[in-house]
Amino acid sequence: MLIHSDFSRRAVVTAEDHRWVASPQPGVERVMLDRIGAERARATSLVRYQPNSIFPTHGHPGGEEILVLSGTFSDDSGDYGPGWYLRNPPGSSHQPSSLDGALIFVKLWQMAAGESTTVRANTRDSALWHRAGDKEVCPLYESSHEQVSLQRFPSGAPVRVDTQGGAELLVLDGQLSEGHERFARGSWMRLPPGHSCALTAGAAGVTIYLKTGHLAVLIA
Structure with a gap:
């Protein structure tokens, strides 16, 4: 799957352009902003968790970057409300979920192979x-x-x-x-x-x- 895959060109997705599509996990939808690949993709997305949504434990060989926009996002390391910035380096793994529902901005497979920094920052x-x-x-x-x-x-x-x-x-x-x-x-x-x-x-x-x-x- 290729979405805004030409990085030599300006790419824009306005709020009015959002098109929510179901993920393989029930209760989780996403807006694909850019993407190269299928489910194991270099991807930038908005991801929406319905209440009581949960993903199976999985790894992130290419790292993962998350900004919580609304609701509460949870994983093995804790519960994170609006404004939390999470950075999970390559080789990390977790089981994400949301008890009350959440909207997050996510970037996958976009870190250098040698990166080892974990970040948890409350921007509020x-x-x-x-x-x-x-x-x-x-x-x-x-x-x-x-x-x-x-x-x-x-x-x-x-x-x-x-x-x-x-x-x-x-x-x-x-x-x-x-x-x-x-x-x-x-x-x-x-x-x-x-x-x-x-x-x-x-x-x-x-x-x-x-x-x-x-x-x-x-x-x-």
Whole structure:
């Protein structure tokens, strides 16, 4: 299966474009944002758990990155509410579930083979945030080829994105705009290395998940 598999091109899935499809596990649906492969795929998805949903224990040879958007996501390491960022390195395994239901943003098979860092960060903890010019930043992970953070911009502020190594963002709250395009909460965007963009925060500001630097190797 190939979905937005050409990493040299801009890819966008707006909130209005979401198409939920059933996963092999009952009670779990997903919106496929990009994908290369079948069930063992390099994939970026929104995943929705119905209450009392559970996955069998499984491994992640290529690692897994999760941001909890709503509800409570659980696995062997604990229970995680909205705003929790989880990073499970290659070779990890778990049994994910949700007692009350959850919506999560998930990235699979997108980590370097030698990565060993496990992250559990509550982005609703104000101590994790700092001001950088006219924006606020919550750093989540950084390596030589990848930077992950949440960023919050005030009304009308330019949203400057370093696309030298490519960039990917998800609108978590508020709205982004670029020209006549509008990107509401839940909209996802992937920008190839060197892509020029002129994004602006909406009238109520905007909060985004942002990953940069990670796409250069895919189109080298």
